[in-house]
Amino acid sequence: MAERPLKVLIAKPGLDGHDRGAKVLARGLRDEGFEVVYTGLRQTPEMVVSAALQEDVDVVGLSILSGAHMTLVPRVTKLLAERKMDDVLVVVGGIIPNDDVAALKKDGVAAVFGPGTTIAEVAEFLRTNARSRA
């Protein structure tokens, strides 16, 4: 049987309305052969995690440009763990100061992709690091 495509949730938690980056990435990952679920703007961490659960995604990608990442991201990783989804890879994109990256990684984020990251880099990282499943 053919290998199933990796399923990725691209979500924008929080209140910033800048979804161009998230949409470009969603489209780019589609072109890389991923099945991308896009959920739109202004999601609470609870909404993101419910969507990830129902869709049984392999990866959750969070796009945040509001500066609220130190509040929103740990909440998402905590909820994922509570719902026994800690095997889901969490990556973050947007405007994230370098000083915060280590703390985010400690909270369970696998990678932080800042401005200038190419789609191919993101795709390669996800292919290498997402859980492998039947």
Added chain:
Amino acid sequence: MGEDAAAARRAETLVEAALAGDRLSLARVLTAVESRGPAGEAALRRLYPLAGKAHLVGVTGPPGSGKSTLVAAMTSALRAAGRSVGVIAVDPSSPITGGALLGDRVRMQVHSQDDDVFIRSMAARGHAGGLAPSSGAAAAVLDAVGFDTVFIETVGTGQSEVEVAATADTTVVLEAPEMGDEVQAIKAGLLEVADIVVVNKGDRPGASRTASQLRAMLVAVPRVGRARGALADDRPRPNAPDVLVTTATSGAGVPELLAILDRRRAAPPDERRVAAQRARAEDQVWAIVGERLRGRLETADRANETRAVIDAVARHELDPYAAVDKLLKALAS
């Protein structure tokens, strides 16, 4: 083979948890069913006999006609009445890369935290007809675990993606206002399989005129003689569909639509619905016959021979019919 048995056992555990209400297990059962492997097979073996209680409602129509928004609006109304809702939302897969952008949740996120609503996006994965290869099976899973109503939303359709009619109990076809004149309404295809035609975006100009044109043209097809060479007459002729106007964004017309759905659900199954159930069973069985045959032709010891026959067709040395006869003969020996 041992691996398959282990996968099947894991699936059985997941299925029991899903039946007990665990949503993560349900999500993983759906993944297994979507992958069409031994785990999904084991899951369906347990769940299929439990299905058949939910109302399966197909929602189809052109891209941008408001399918997702209407499903969200109907979900809100059903939830207000205390009824649970499952949604299977299909979006197309890229024929080039196999990737897909599944965007139907955007319109439905208001329901994402309600435990009695379960929304699952599916990529069509190369399947034509408006659905994914496993949409019907996925709907049966949501049915089996107890959802009251299961919406099956197709990809944006054109004129002839009618597969949903064989998958759902009731088919709702959406039209947007001013999408064409009466001639569009008398063409064969999508509108023929509608139980209910909804003109959505009722707040736009022309909505009520579009609805009355559709009403005038979509009269019941009389059961009279048929043209020579027509398809076999074993499909009951459709009744005239209900035609109504909704505005999914405001909820206008949605209570009327749900009332029609409930009336259909309560009515004793007419011959058309029985035929749809039979067509659904037939589609599923024949699809699996095809898959199984293909699987047997692609086993390690046969794959080379099979590929050689296909290559011969590609080079025009063998016609496709002769190729299939050759493959089937090889299987029989």
